[in-house]
Structures are given as structure tokens and as C-alpha cells.
Amino acid sequence: MQWWCSAQGLAWSWTWRPYLGVWVMVGILVAAYVRATRRSGGVPPGRVASFAAGMGCLWLALDWPVGALAAGYLASVHMVQFLLVALVAPPLLLHSIPAPVWEGLAGRGRLVRALEPATRPLVATVVFNAIVWLTHWPRFVDALMGSQAGSFLIDMLWILAGVVFWWPVVAPVPARPRFGYPLKVAYLIFATVANTSVFIYLTFTHLPVYATYELAPPIPWISAREDQQVAGLLMKMGGGVVLWTAIGVQFVRWYQAEQE
């Protein structure tokens, strides 16, 4: 039994397979959230819903079938997985943390102190884009996707990249009064442009760039080239939907702040 999805070279089957590592990770995150929020004394329903949605995205992206298809069969599903893990789940999870928990983390959280340098907006942009480019570099992907540890590393890098990237926009600590709404909007718009190079590379490179997907047991309805083009388009369009939604949210909050 596999503990994490990886490329196996076996023909695709719709037979369910368990991935114990994914369940353990989800269980640890849920337990940590419950423990932290119990101490803070109650969580608004909206935050709980945000946490459930974020965890749902992570679970959907990493477990069977999305995780298995992404690891060893389709670059396009791999891109869906990236969008869910790095762009959708982290802001939902960060948003789900209630204010008293943030205040506690700010005061004594080792994790927050460790992450603080990386969550400065400029550093976060560099870290996020460096991880995005690295984890879409064909040699890196082909070297890692064949092993469970390698596939796990890529998924963890995406989670890290997502948390670092969204932290300056979503998390209230460390407080950055100078990083107001205009700069948050600019930060997010820059992110819509920064992924353009990966999008262009995947969409307009004529031959398949990932051996993992080119040589995978074929999925009947799509060729390796089409799959790669869909992956590139998903990165641009799917990422665009997420980022422009976030930009819209920032504008609404900015407007509301101006009204007050």
C-alpha cells in the first residue's frame, strides 16, 4: 500500500486506493485546529466553514483520485492539484484561524517567528515564485514524481509556498500597517503576471516536457501534448480566477474601510 501518491507506471484504474499519509496529515491539521480553537473559546461559524473548505481542498487534491491522476498520469490534473494546494487551500486555512489564536501565535508561536522573515511581502513573492518555477521544472518533476517521498516533497513545497504567499494578504500577524489595501492589490496583480512564464512554457512548448506524463500509461481521451497545453491554460486561467477573486475581495474591503 502506498502512503502518498506517486507515479507507478501502472495502467489507470478507477479502483479506489487508500493513501494513509494524506489521512494522517488531514487528521493532524484537524486536531491542531480543534485544540487551538478550544483554547480560544469558540469560533465564528464563518471561520469554521473556511477551515472545512480549506481542508476539503487539501484532501480532494492529495487523495485518490485527483492525487493519483496528478502524480502519474496527467499534467493537467497535476496543475489542478497545484491550484488547490497552493492557491485555494492556504488562504481559506489562514482565514479560518480566529483572532485570539492569532494573538496567541504572535506572542509565543515559534512557527510564526520562524515564518516571519518569509512572510514579508517582497520575500514572500520571491519564495512563492521560486517554488512555483522549481516545482514545474521538468527535470525536478521527473526526478521526484516517481517516488512517494519526492511527490510528498513537491506537495509540501506547494503548501509552504501557498502559506507564505497568502500570509501577507490574509494573516493579521505580524501586523504590517504599511502593507495596506493598495499594496495588497498590487501584490496580487503581480502574482497574476509572475505565473505567465510557466503558462507560456507549458502551453506553447510544442513537445511534451514532462517524461512522467508523456510516458505514463495513457488516459484515452487526451494526448500528452493536449494534456500539457491544458495544464498551462489551467495555470493561467484557474490561477487568474483565484487571484482576481482575492483582488476583488481586497477592493471591497478597501472600499468598506474608506466608507468607515
Add this chain to the structure above:
Amino acid sequence: MHRSPARWIGALALAAMAAGAACSKGAPARAAAVGRGAAPEALRGTELDPSWPKPDFTLTDTEGRPFDFRTRTDGFVTLLFFGYTHCPDVCPVHMANIAAVLADLDYADRARIRVVFVTTDPERDTPERLRAWLDRFDPSFVGLRGSEEAVNAVQAELHLPAPVRQPARPGPLPGAYAVGHAAQVIVFTADGRARVVYPFGTRQSDWAHDLPRLVAR
């Protein structure tokens, strides 16, 4: 001083468009140059030294007609592969990659290449099924069938192991089986000699690199 959101939107949209335009100028060209006039540099396949002669055999094509391999492929660069249509991995990947690259070649080069697929599973690969399966990749691919003895004899002549029937993984189809078979494509140049083999793992970029050079030889 506070600026309104609307003014920020305008400024940022202009900046984003400028950056996008700059990025699009750097769009990479096609990854591999395919076409005539390729330099005679080293091939990416495994070159056979010494080369092998083209085997002399006649099997039956998907129309039920005899296909004399040596005569019908004379003067062509010929890609010969032994596999079966129920193959879950090696066969469809090889065929799909070759077909994708052939579709990119210019007509003159493409017209000088033949792809011949010999089934190692004649029991299930009826002419109709074999034709339909090959048509998914390229209707010009030749599909051949023959008795187990005849096909094994051809493979032995080409130093390939005989196919082995193996029980398939448990599944919904009773009696299903897999066929273990050689995974390499053997390429004969126009002079009738087998000069290069391409194992499983050969990529479209490798075919795009080598096929024009094999035609040019």
C-alpha cells in the same frame, strides 16, 4: 493623501498589461526542429553495430491481404514494433509518440517512413480491432497478424525474445491476460538494414531529433 480604488485599478491594469506583453515576447520557439536537411550527428536511439539485415517474412495485413515485409517496405525508413492492442502502457505510448512526431514532419520526409505493427496477441487482435486501434494513432500504420509460430520466428531473427502470456491483474474481465513482449522499436533505414533500436522511454523529442536524420541517411 488617499487615492481612490478606481485610480489604482487603472494604474495597475496598465502595469499588468505592459508586463504581460513583455513576457509574451519571450515565448519559446518549438522545442525541436524537425524537417529536412538535418545534420548527420549522433542519434538518440541505440545504434546497432553491426547492423542487421531486414527479415524476409510475409504476414497478413488488416485487410486480410498478404504483406511481404521486405518488398513492401523496400526503400522506406521502416519502424517495426511487436505488441498488442490490449497493452496498457508500452504499446500505446510508443504508437502515440511516433504518430505525434510523424504528424509534424514535412510531407517529403513523412512519405519516406513506414510504421509496421505486428501483433503478439492474434487471438484477441482481430483484423478489425487491430485496424481500429492503429487508426486511433495514424491510419497509415500497417497492422500485421500471423500465427504464433510465424511471429515468433520473425522476432527470433531480430534477436527479440518470444512473447509470454501472463495472467492479468484481477479485474472485471474474466479470462483477461497480458502479453509480455519486447518493448523496443526497430528502425530499418532505406538500405534495408536495421540500424537503430528505440527502447520504451523514447520520447517525442528523441523521435523528432532522429527521424529526419534517419530519412537523410
